[in-house]
Amino acid sequence: MTRQNFIDRLRAGLAGLPTPAIADAVADYETHFDDASAAGRDEAAVAAALGDPDRLARELRAEIGLRRWEAERNPSAAANAVFAVLGLGAIDILILLPILLWVGGVLLGFYIASVALFGVGGVLMVAGPFVIHAAPVLALVLAGLGLMAGGASLTALATIGSVGCINALVWYGRLHMRLLKPALDAQGIVG
Amino acid sequence: MVEAVQVQLKKGVLELCVLALISRADAYGYEIASRLAEGIEMGEGTIYPLMRRLQAEGLVETYLVESTAGPSRKYYRLTKAGAARFDAQKTEWTAFSAAVNAILGGAQ
Numbered sequence: 001m002t003r004q005n006f007i008d009r010l011r012a013g014l015a016g017l018p019t020p021a022i023a024d025a026v027a028d029y030e031t032h033f034d035d036a037s038a039a040g041r042d043e044a045a046v047a048a049a050l051g052d053p054d055r056l057a058r059e060l061r062a063e064i065g066l067r068r069w070e071a072e073r074n075p076s077a078a079a080n081a082v083f084a085v086l087g088l089g090a091i092d093i094l095i096l097l098p099i100l101l102w103v104g105g106v107l108l109g110f111y112i113a114s115v116a117l118f119g120v121g122g123v124l125m126v127a128g129p130f131v132i133h134a135a136p137v138l139a140l141v142l143a144g145l146g147l148m149a150g151g152a153s154l155t156a157l158a159t160i161g162s163v164g165c166i167n168a169l170v171w172y173g174r175l176h177m178r179l180l181k182p183a184l185d186a187q188g189i190v191g
Numbered sequence: 192m193v194e195a196v197q198v199q200l201k202k203g204v205l206e207l208c209v210l211a212l213i214s215r216a217d218a219y220g221y222e223i224a225s226r227l228a229e230g231i232e233m234g235e236g237t238i239y240p241l242m243r244r245l246q247a248e249g250l251v252e253t254y255l256v257e258s259t260a261g262p263s264r265k266y267y268r269l270t271k272a273g274a275a276r277f278d279a280q281k282t283e284w285t286a287f288s289a290a291v292n293a294i295l296g297g298a299q
Contacts, residue, residue, distance in 0.1 A: 035222075
């Protein structure tokens with residue numbers, strides 16, 4: 001493999017990440033090639049010694065994705081971190097997917113319930129006094145407000161739960177980068 | 192199989208070796224990669240994702256040094272947290288390897 005091949009495959013593997021992050025990662029390997037050729041080493045030998053660029057790109061992508069999630073807690077960073085962790089190896093997906101689906105379903109249920117609660121509260125507060133004549137107006141408005149507040153706090157709880165889940169996933173991802181990944185690498189080298 | 196165990200062992204102690212190397216003197220990427228590849232045969236490219244992780248964990252930090260030939264070079268140095276981690280891991284490794292050696296010696 002030539003230097004250009006190696007860099008191209010690395011770039012392809014990192015595609016989709018923020019441009020500065022790709023530039024940083026590629027610069028590390030460009031400098032490595034420069035230093036190696038200054039030391040009189042052959043380009044192809046250096047590329048071989050570096051290892052598989054696709055696998056290196058996956059490791060870098062996971063590291064960058066996890067770091068982004070730790071820096072900025074938003075849905076896009078969360079999705080990135082989750083996919084980066086899943087991209088580390090097929091074994092992770094098989095173990096994680098059922099758990100992820102279950103946890104995701106429960107959280108989705110909480111979100112839907114809280115939205116419904118909020119909606120019912122709103123309707124009760126606004127339309128209640130006109131439709132239900134048996135109860136005093138103030139009681140209906142307060143009951144509606146109470147339901148809306150309940151819905152809002154349920155949303156907050158579900159959000160805290162979601163952040164906690166992604167944090168757990170990130171922790172799991174780091175653990176696997178250290179423990180599981182070497183086992184997969186070993187298979188590649190032996191096989 | 193023996194090869195697989197070797198690779199796992201090497202990867203496991205890689206972080207410790209990198210910390211040890213930088214604790215002696217600040218170093219740049221190629222230096223670290225080639226020194227380690229020399230000592231414990233392994234993919235040199237693995238160093239860079241590892242350096243990124245160590246940096247993200249605040250164990251190492253980087254600074255640029257002007258180079259006479261070509262662009263400026265990125266050096267890595269150990270932070271206080273990195274030095275503390277190195278001491279802890281070194282102690283752990285010494286105790287662990289002593290225990291393994293004692294068992295290996297006893298088996299002969």
